[in-house]
Amino acid sequence: MTIYNLYIFDRYGTLLYYGEWNRSKQSGMSREEEGKLMYGMLFSIKSFVAKISPLDPKEGFMHYKTSKYTLHCLETPSGLKFVMNTDNQAQGVRDLLKKIYGEIYVKYAIRNPMCGIGEPITSELFKNKLDAFIKQSPIQYARAS
Amino acid sequence: MSRQTSRLDAKKVNSELLTLTYGALVSQMLKETENPEDVNKQLERIGYNMGVRLIEDFLARTTSTRCLEMRETADKIQQAFRLYLNMQPTVTSWSSSGDEFSLVWDQCALSDWVEMPNNGLRYCALIPGAIRGALQMVQLEVQCWFVQDQLKGDAVTELRVKYIKRLEDAVPAGED
Numbered sequence: 001m002t003i004y005n006l007y008i009f010d011r012y013g014t015l016l017y018y019g020e021w022n023r024s025k026q027s028g029m030s031r032e033e034e035g036k037l038m039y040g041m042l043f044s045i046k047s048f049v050a051k052i053s054p055l056d057p058k059e060g061f062m063h064y065k066t067s068k069y070t071l072h073c074l075e076t077p078s079g080l081k082f083v084m085n086t087d088n089q090a091q092g093v094r095d096l097l098k099k100i101y102g103e104i105y106v107k108y109a110i111r112n113p114m115c116g117i118g119e120p121i122t123s124e125l126f127k128n129k130l131d132a133f134i135k136q137s138p139i140q141y142a143r144a145s
Numbered sequence: 146m147s148r149q150t151s152r153l154d155a156k157k158v159n160s161e162l163l164t165l166t167y168g169a170l171v172s173q174m175l176k177e178t179e180n181p182e183d184v185n186k187q188l189e190r191i192g193y194n195m196g197v198r199l200i201e202d203f204l205a206r207t208t209s210t211r212c213l214e215m216r217e218t219a220d221k222i223q224q225a226f227r228l229y230l231n232m233q234p235t236v237t238s239w240s241s242s243g244d245e246f247s248l249v250w251d252q253c254a255l256s257d258w259v260e261m262p263n264n265g266l267r268y269c270a271l272i273p274g275a276i277r278g279a280l281q282m283v284q285l286e287v288q289c290w291f292v293q294d295q296l297k298g299d300a301v302t303e304l305r306v307k308y309i310k311r312l313e314d315a316v317p318a319g320e321d
Contacts, residue, residue, distance in 0.1 A: 078282040102205035
């Protein structure tokens with residue numbers, strides 16, 4: 001079970017943070033471009049999923065799966081999007097994302113007066129805490145690479 | 146912040162310390178600014194900036210989902226008052242269309258030991274600012290103002306909240 005990477009977007013589509021752990025193949029475009037495409041795709045999927053839903057959706061889109069990886073998305077009511085790519089065996093990623101939101105993002109970005117709202121997070125403390133959190137999470141069996 | 150509070154339990158900071166710090170801040174602002182109206186505006190802005198951040202903390206702590214109508218929103222605001230200020234405001238005076246309500250309280254941690262100058266200062270302008278900021282982050286635009294104020298001799302403090310409109314999700318560039 002492996003975590004590949006994590007994107008955090010704000011509600012205007014700004015890529016606030018990007019982190020990767022075991023990503024062995026890059027997409028071949030700039031991080032900025034990749035972030036924009038990722039947000040655009042999620043935006044479209046989200047609105048289409050809501051449109052074809054037979055019932056009024058509460059949480060809407062949560063994840064998709066390919067033969068090689070699963071993309072999980074957590075959107076908070078304030079419009080932040082936490083997007084994580086993992087392999088297909090990973091369980092409980094949604095709870096993990098909720099924890100990243102509550103225990104890492106709120107604690108080390110929101111409560112940090114040096115981190116502007118809607119600006120990319122550059123704080124080293126945030127990065128270190130996130131890394132430590134990911135490394136000790138049960139999903140992450142460090143696959144030395 | 147987390148670094149400073151690591152020695153001190155963040156949950157147990159003396160409320161009197163908060164009251165006095167806030168009082169010192171307001172009186173200093175009054176000294177530096179001639180016009181109390183400007184102080185009101187500044188306090189509202191400080192509150193707004195706090196609200197914008199506070200909402201994330203609130204959402205993470207309460208794991209609340211999106212509100213479908215104003216009554217739910219009012220409950221959440223009430224809950225937030227309890228959580229952050231240990232206050233128990235009551236929600237009353239709904240307008241017939243259900244888009245406007247009052248929060249009424251008779252005790253506020255911020256306004257203990259305050260002597261009000263008689264110049265139109267809204268001492269607690271921080272609170273409506275925080276509500277406005279927090280709700281803006283969940284795509285709700287509201288107006289928020291004081292109807293009655295204990296510090297001005299009324300029996301209770303009444304804060305009116307009015308729903309203006311829903312802010313729409315941002316569309317990424319180049320999409321419809």
